[in-house]
Amino acid sequence: MKNSRNIEGKLNVIGDKIREYRKLNNLSYEKLSRMLMLYGINIHKQAIYNIEKGIRTVVDYEICGFAKCFRITVNDLVGDYFSKMD
8 A cells, every 4th residue: 555645655745856956056965954054944964865865754844944045935846746736
């Protein structure tokens, strides 16, 4: 039986986008972790790696933090998946 919390074998739908925007902004895992801390979000660099690999879930306030760090909208992170739902 498929675990309904897994989407395409992953625990989140934004991991690929996080990796894309992190690389686009030339950010290491450590630098991105420090940026998130400025918004009060404590995500260790290993956890960011796990998010990108799809082996860690992402909660709503973390999605907002990533969007702030990358200077994008939340929709930029989730829009592709949202469009697939139609």
